[in-house]
Amino acid sequence: MASRTRKVFLGTFIYSKSREELSYLVNTAVCVDESGKIAAVREGCDRAKVEAEVLPELGWSLEEVEVRACEEGQFFFPGFVDTHIHAPQYPNVGIFGKTTLMDWLSTYTFPMEAKLAAVDQARRVYTAVIRRMISHGTTSAAIHAARGVESTNLLADLCLSLGLRALVGRVCMDEKRTCPDFYCDESPEDSVLHTRACIAHVQEIDPGFEMVKPVITPRFAPSCTAAALGLLGELRKETGLPVQTHISENAGEMALVAELFPDVKDYATVYDVHGLLGPDTILAHAVHLSEDEAALIAERGAKVSHCPSSNSCLTSGHARVRWLWDRGVEVGLGTDMSGGYSPSVLENARQASLVSRHVAVGIPDGPEKERAKLTVEEVLYLATRGGARVMGLGERVGAFEVGMEFDAVLVGLGLVGEDGVAVGEGNVDVFGWETWEEKIAKWLFNGDDRNCRAVWVRGTLVHERA
Structure with a gap:
């Protein structure tokens, strides 16, 4: 036969x-x-x-x-598309306590991610999270790994063998003022060298990037020096690879960006001046963007991953999806585990619906109040076709x-x-x-x-x- x-x-x-x-x-x-x-x-x-x-x-x-x-x-x-998830944080799902973003990173995130330098621990965690995501219907995901090259390469291997379509990126973080001594790149050059090693590995296991593709991953602006951001921007230009990072998630984070980059106009411009803002850039959260930042992001064609569960859990705020769409910014959904509590994109679709109603509460009665609310059709678009476009897969999946x-x-x-x-x-x-x-x-x-x-x-x- x-x-x-x-x-x-x-x-x-x-x-x-x-x-x-x-x-x-x-x-x-x-x-x-x-x-x-x-x-x-x-x-x-x-x-x-x-x-x-x-x-x-x-x-x-x-x-x-x-x-x-x-x-x-x-x-x-x-299949659902998760445009923002931290695979090494999976063991911490639901453990966000009473903290906000910066305290949560120090208390829970950095220690957990550091543990996954051990490949046996990484295999255990990464296998579990990939299987759990797929069981909830996720077929594509943009994934932040940990700092380790070996464990990041293992994550790429597991995505390929278990059947998850993925962008996989080793997190870069070399800013000594914000990163703990036990979890920090030695230098800007170190960040790029290790990123190149991960890129080479994916090129070896999936040469055409049919299922797994490397993604340049500065954790977020406060975790990287200007030198590192610049070198990563040059790497993006050289390789044509996508970028994933965070933006305007939390008020404390934004204040830190202003302190670390005092000569740059705003958060979005930090990425732009270092060559990291383009049509293949995924910006997670975007809760507190200004009009100028939204205009810049739209002009560059960068995309946003809306993470409603995480934004609620960490008291970060309410992202305005309709507002982003009105300004020409494409949006998808991210579970953002473990800031978010669930591996389910469907759960985040319903949270996106509820969050949009909280956004509407703050708008005076009238047409704009009603427009702020997302429909069933719109949040399911975010979970599938919108997310595919955010990940650069719009011509391949989602319909x-x-x-x-x-x-x-x-x-x-x-x-x-x-x-x-x-x-x-x-x-x-x-x-x-x-x-x-x-x-x-x-x-x-x-x-x-x-x-x-x-x-x-x-x-x-x-x-x-x-």
């Missing part, structure tokens, strides 16, 4: 057509070729029609095709369209019978009279990993719930 590398998925497919609109494809077949790309999308199609018409059109034989069909109460949704790669979650909802007992796991109960729009809203606000029945990346099954 020929190798079963081609696949046909049957059922309902839901994805973001735009920020404002979800596309609902019912009774649809999505055909995926050997490379994991979508070769055909046919609406009004059952298995018999696939066999009689679609496969012959594609030149595929039934013997070489795997077929996966939705069961009752199930649908396919694009079920011909030519895109099949990153998907099979979602199952609980069906409540006449006896009041739900069939199926999870916290989402469906009674049968809901529209698709209502089912999706219920899933957004009540769903969790139990609803993620199976997960595919590039057409390959990477997780299935027993």
Whole structure:
């Protein structure tokens, strides 16, 4: 029998057509070729029609095709995109105490990350966090690793072997005034040298960066000297690689930036003057941006990772997603573990909805108050297609369209019978009279990993719930 590398998925497919609109494809077949790309999308199609018409059109034989069909109460949704996560902080999830950002870094984050210089510890933590992310439906992630080259390379290896599409970056931090002695690069040159070593490793294991790609990662401006930022900016120009970092997360952090860079206009300009602000730059948080900073970020084409759970946990503030969109800035969602408490992008989508309502509370009654609130469609866009664009994957993932790669979650909802007992796991109960729009809203606000029945990346099954 020929190798079963081609696949046909049957059922309902839901994805973001735009920020404002979800596309609902019912009774649809999505055909995926050997490379994991979508070769055909046919609406009004059952298995018999696939066999009689679609496969012959594609030149595929039934013997070489795997077929996966939705069961009752199930649908396919694009894999979630986590645009900001700290993998070495995973053991600290939920342990944010009563601290704010800078105290939290010193008390919890730096000591934990330093432990992962030991590769055996790193393997344990990184394997756990990748598996947990995938089980929640995350198929792509922009990941901050720790300082160690060996452990960062291990993280890249594990993403590749476990099937997580990822940007992986070793954090650079050489500023002796803000970094602890036990967790600090020796010099600006040291930061770049170690970053180059991590880049070389990813080039070796995934030469085309099909699944894993290196990302230049100055932790944030206060952790880096101007010399280090400048050298990293030169490295970006030389390699064309993306950049990930933080911006305007917390008032104390912003005051520290002003103190360390007194001759630079503002936080965003610190990155810009050092060559780190461009269309491939991911800026996490962006809670307290000024109008001038938003204009600069939009002009450079840089993107923002909105981290609503983390911003609430660390009392950082409320990022204004609508405000960013109005100024031309693309936005995705980040879990920001362990500032955030959950590996679930779906959880952060509902938190984004709630945070937008808190933003609205501070706006006088009128049209702008209502506009500040994000819709179900908009937060699910942030979780998928918006995040893909933030990560530079907008042409590859985030929708079920011909030519895109099949990153998907099979979602199952609980069906409540006449006896009041739900069939199926999870916290989402469906009674049968809901529209698709209502089912999706219920899933957004009540769903969790139990609803993620199976997960595919590039057409390959990477997780299935027993």
